[in-house]
Amino acid sequence: MLHSLYPKIKPNKIEYLQVGEHTLYVEESGNPEGIPVVYLHGGPGGSSSSDHRRYFNPEKYRIIVFDQRGSGKSTPHAGIINNSTDDLIDDMEEIREYFAISKWLVAGGSWGTTLALAYGIKHSIRVTGFILRGIFLGTDSEVNWLYGSDGAGAIYPDYYQDFIAPVQHQHFSDPVKAFHQLLTSENEIARITAAKAWTLWETRISALLVDKHELDSQEETHGAIAMACIENHYFSNHCFFEPDYLLKNVSKIAHLPAFIIHGRYDMVCQLKQAHLLAEHWQNSQLQIIPKAGHSGFEDAIIDAICQASDKMADFIENQ
Structure with missing residues (x-):
């Protein structure tokens, strides 16, 4: 029987932390005396969910979840000024110190795995260990796969036509650049249209069976603008990494335990990246989920993350 999400719980605390001109929305839930864990949402530009805290046993874990710069309930909304990978890493340290945490388990999905690795x-x-779902290593080849007609666009050509409609012929040379022009435009209608198309594309290909409610919520203008503008900002800047930065430096965390979880039919982040990471990480365990895509809320993915968090709790408690 598959492990389901832990029961719904409310945060013990909600904080708004000031970091420069940004304000971060941060939640603490679970056992205040438990094993500290921070969960990193995707995007960049996505947001935290009340279900993210449900990956972890609230009796064993002290769960920290936050909205990254410009995302979710953090402000300024969709802000890309002073919003880089290093800024997010610094924010994590601010949060850790604010809650007087010495070490924590670092978990995340999609872009959250990128940030988790960079932080580590x-x-x-x-860091006590990692739980990583849907590996994204922040490379140009991964971005080209996701937004190119020869990558995911070849698997979903019908959805891809809807995706590129706002940029028309401009997409052929560089779709990320073409969208950047619209997303930074002063034409509000063009900006919103581009943001919705950008966000809907990723949502449509994120799971084997996409929930209609998720499609509707991802088209919601406020969230779509943050997701599209911040993702495009990061991808236009190569995620603020030197080429192959994460793989070249994984030796610095290879002594730490890690569960790497990846759906075999993930069309957003290719499985080969997870396989490559596991090959470079001597203390990691790769779990390929046979009937799953990219979403963190497919049943088999939920099962794998919750099982991993249970095993990691046992490991940390017995150290």
Whole structure:
């Protein structure tokens, strides 16, 4: 029987932390004396969900979830000024110190895995381990796969036509650049149209069976603008990494335990990236989920993450 999400719980605390001109929305839930874990949402530009805290046993874990710069309930909404990978890493340290946490388990999905790895490489002494779902290594080839007609667009050519409609012929050379022009435009109608198309494309290909409610919620203008503008900002800047930065530096965290979880039919982030990461990480365990795509809320993915969090709790408690 598959492990389901833990029961719904309310946060113990909600904080708004000031970091420069940004304000971060941060939640603490679960056991205040439990094992600290931080969960990193995707995007960049997505947002935290009340279900993210449900991956972890609330009796065993002290669960920290936050909205990254410009995302969700953090402000300024969709802000891309002083919004880089290093800024997000610094924010994590601010949050860790604010809650007086010495070390924490770092978990995340999609872009959250990218940020988790980047954080660990810089602050390995602050990490007890990793749970990573849907690996994205922040490389140009992965971005080209996701937005190119020869990548995911070849698997979903019908949805791809809807995706590129706002940029028309401009997409052929560089769809990310073409969307950037619209997403930074002063034409509000063009901006919103581009944002919805950008966000809907990723949502449509994120699971084997996409929930209609999820499609409707992802088209909601407020969230779509943040997701599209911030993702495009990061991808236009190569995620603020040197080429192959994460793989070249994974040796700095290879001594730490990691569960790597990836759907075999993930069309957003290709399985080969997870396989490559596991090959470079001596203390990792790769679990390929046979009947799953990219979403963190497919049943088999939920099962794998919850099982991993249970095993990691046992490991950390017995150290």
